Amino acid sequence: MATTTGEARAGTAQPASLQLPGIVLGVGLGGFVDGILLHQLLQWHHMLTSTNQDHIGVKYYNPKTVSGLEMNTVWDGIFHTVCWIAVLLGLAILYSRVTHSRRRVWTSRVLWGWVLVGWGLFNLVEGVLDHHILGIHHVYAGEGQVWWDIGFLVLGALLVAGGYLLQRSGRPFDPSAPTRREARRA
Template sequence: MATTAGEAGTGPEPASLRLPGIVLGVGLGGFVDGILLHQLLQWHHMLSSTDSDRIGVRYYDPRTVSGLEMNTVWDGLFHTVCWLAVLIGLAILYSRVTRERRRVWTSRVLWGWILAGWGVFNLVEGVLDHQILGIHHVRGGPHQLWWDLGFLVLGALLLAGGYLLARSGRSFDPAGAPA
């Protein structure tokens, strides 16, 4: 069960909020990426750089109807994974929180771990898809490396800031809090 500490920084954060916070952050961070960068700004799609990838995936030019259709399917699969991460994070959180739900939703601990999870998403997605696989970049073109590095820096800042925010919050065990 989770550890309870009275004051900020006097003990470990409740493990019961860490996992659901990180899983929620991964899903929500993915949604920000997918909605903002894929749909609204249209800077990239899941397979928009496969003409120069490192794994040999067939190229689907997003400037053609058939290419955009295939990229949209893969963007949809990406959003499905994000949606599942949010549902799983909420399910884990709900299973662990029996009392004081409002206090949990307003806690620095939970929101810190959500930000940390978003940072984890950026770092994993940025290293795997942008660098290792090369299937897409934040924004293609002559400065794509700088955009990709900025995405990684943002991920590191979210992870560090989220961790610090979680550490600064008042720790409590949401399952054992007084009614």
């Protein structure tokens, strides 16, 4: 914490150690929001609900049938497993990098900005890949589905931009530097 925001931007290296764990956490948490809200609560789609119109030839599992819903639920579970692993990995990286002031990191704009960037990146990658390139599902299938898919991408871009601005507005956070109180004790 020896540098000020101006000095960090003027050329001295700003600690970037919250960037990777924040982004990885954001990817996992963004995936959970998608899976819990859109797959489970609203039931707008599951992982394979548009494979009758996909671009790669995946077998169609109609979510309106018991066997189709079972297969979509299995793939939703695989999706949630990947999200869970991303959250655990993000927490592990964060824990390994933050050696002092662990409580303080959770109030850091830098960390939460990078989490929003990760969530936005999740939306952008998942939206382009699953909705547009593969076509295995859409945000809300049916008439106007392209607008729902585009809205998902716009939300992702806004999350990336907002998260980037939030982390830039935060104080540089060096997770390995002791606080003044910890330095006095040593």
